[in-house]
Amino acid sequence: MNPIYLDHAATTPVHPDVLEAMLPFYTAFFGNPSSTHSFGRGTRTALNRFRDSTAKLLACPPSQLIFTSGGTESNNMAIFGIVNADKVGKKHIITTQIEHHAVLHPCERLESLGYEVTYLPVDPTGLIQIEDVEAAIRPDTALISMMYVNNEVGTIQPIEQVGQLARSRQIPFHVDAVQALGKLSLNLDTLPVDLMSLSAHKIYGPKGVGALYISKNMMVSPHVYGGSQERKRRAGTENVAGIAGFAKAVEIFLPMMEQMQPKVVELRQIMISVLEQQLGLESFTINGHKEQSIPHILNISFPGISTETLLMNLDLEGVAAASGSACTSGSLETSHVLKAMKLPENVTASAVRFSFGMGNSIEQIETTAQKLAAIVKRLRKI
Ligand SMILES: Cc1ncc(COP(=O)(O)O)c(C=O)c1O
Structure with a gap:
């Protein structure tokens, strides 16, 4: 893998x-x-x-x-x-x-x-x-x-x-x-x-x-x-x-920036649409501004499942994502950014950040979204 x-x-x-x-x-x-x-x-x-x-x-x-x-x-x-x-x-x-x-x-x-x-x-x-x-x-x-x-x-x-x-x-x-x-x-x-x-x-x-x-x-x-x-x-x-x-x-x-932008937008869109197909629109929320934001960072919450659990399961599946928050003595603190945005507790406690880069392919993003959807479905059943 x-x-x-x-x-x-x-x-x-x-x-x-x-x-x-x-x-x-x-x-x-x-x-x-x-x-x-x-x-x-x-x-x-x-x-x-x-x-x-x-x-x-x-x-x-x-x-x-x-x-x-x-x-x-x-x-x-x-x-x-x-x-x-x-x-x-x-x-x-x-x-x-x-x-x-x-x-x-x-x-x-x-x-x-x-x-x-x-x-x-x-x-x-x-x-x-x-x-x-x-x-x-x-x-x-x-x-x-x-x-x-x-x-x-x-x-x-x-x-x-x-x-x-x-x-x-x-x-x-x-x-x-x-x-x-x-x-x-x-x-x-x-x-x-x-x-x-x-x-x-x-x-x-x-x-x-x-x-x-x-x-x-x-x-x-x-x-x-x-x-x-x-x-x-x-x-x-x-x-x-x-x-x-x-x-x-x-x-x-720096000169490649504009060239990179459409590719990253596409990766982001693919990730969102696979999740939408697999889980339904209402089962996750995207954190951040819709237009005034860079496409490279996609912060998603899956209410009901903790950030830690999501990250651990993704890691087991070979996907490296992050939470914005610091890890102190083995447990994640709630992100000060999401807290300042006054998002509901179930959103701040279940946020995962995916950030895309030059080496990412469409296949990788499709695979990630499929794996993530499967993890969310499984954990929600439990
Ligand atoms: C917004 C922002 N400022 C500052 C830093 C710190 O930069 P460095 O890792 O080069 O010290 C980071 C690193 O993640 C960052 O994201």
């Missing part, structure tokens, strides 16, 4: 071309990019090239892109970097209730240090309301931090609108775009965004590498101190091989 991987929102396999682009930086080009000799200069030149090509595809100047260890570090760097750079004592942050923990936990840390954080609510589709953002703004608001695409349900937030509002009030605006990269066009030249977090491993790049975009004139304090790398904004010898892989993944997958 060949396992079927439907957890691309968690991570993706490294593409062979990406791996190939990385390998020379473990062998021939091992020099430290900060070294002044020829070994170092060779690596430095390559690093500059990777920054240039990545920046070009994101439509931003290369100097405004800082390579990091991934989405988590980029989010931390943005949030702590902005509040620590603030000179007038602004102590308020606006974010949403459905952010990734890489935003929520830094915000909680700031609360413990005396900051106030407004966690904006979302509607039952996972969307924030622009009026709520407006109402939350205070004279001492130091930052608005919001995700572009939610990692559990795929809902897309109105980033342009929020960005325009933030600009009109001169509040720095950070966007966690980890799940948006490769799915939505990210034109940093036109998007009203001051900071944007990106990660390589969601787009067939390596784990442990990503970037933070920082717009011109935005003051961000460094969060690690040491050498002068990344224009003194992020100390530490650069992960050159990782950056090579990230740049390659961006180079391959």
Whole structure:
């Protein structure tokens, strides 16, 4: 039985071309990019090239892109970097209730240090309301931090609108775009965004590498101190091989985005229609927004059957899916995202996330849907 991987929102396999682009930086080009000799200069030149090509595809100047260890570090760097750079004592942050923990936990840390954080609510589709953002703004608001695409349900937030509002009030605006990269066009030249977090491993790049975009004139304090790398904004010898892989993944997958979209839409449709045929429309619910969402993430609930049971049975059948929620001491917590969407308890307790990727075929999706329908029928009988 060949396992079927439907957890691309968690991570993706490294593409062979990406791996190939990385390998020379473990062998021939091992020099430290900060070294002044020829070994170092060779690596430095390559690093500059990777920054240039990545920046070009994101439509931003290369100097405004800082390579990091991934989405988590980029989010931390943005949030702590902005509040620590603030000179007038602004102590308020606006974010949403459905952010990734890489935003929520830094915000909680700031609360413990005396900051106030407004966690904006979302509607039952996972969307924030622009009026709520407006109402939350205070004279001492130091930052608005919001995700572009939610990692559990795929809902897309109105980033342009929020960005325009933030600009009109001169509040720095950070966007966690980890799940948006490769799915939505990210034109940093036109998007009203001051900071944007990106990660390589969601787009067939390596784990442990990503970037933070920082717009011109935005003051961000460094969060690690040491050498002068990344224009003194992020100390530490650069992960050159990782950056090579990230740049390659961006180079391959950003231009392919539109081409991929219809295929993913088809996979999603097939999954839903097989489930509909097998189980009937009323026996499951799809969580998230109908239109304002990416097709790559399909979050479905099967009321009456627990998420854990569904995932375990799928795993036994060779299908890797996920719940958005964290697993602590062997049992799943209810997802904070679905809770914030105020979905009924039987929906939040039975949600499973399927996330599609490049390697998935129609046959795999049909097989998964058939297996899933059989599992649901069997468990409902019990
Ligand atoms: C929305 C979002 N933000 C941040 C992260 C963290 O990124 P990384 O795994 O690169 O640290 C993830 C990872 O799942 C994510 O989905």
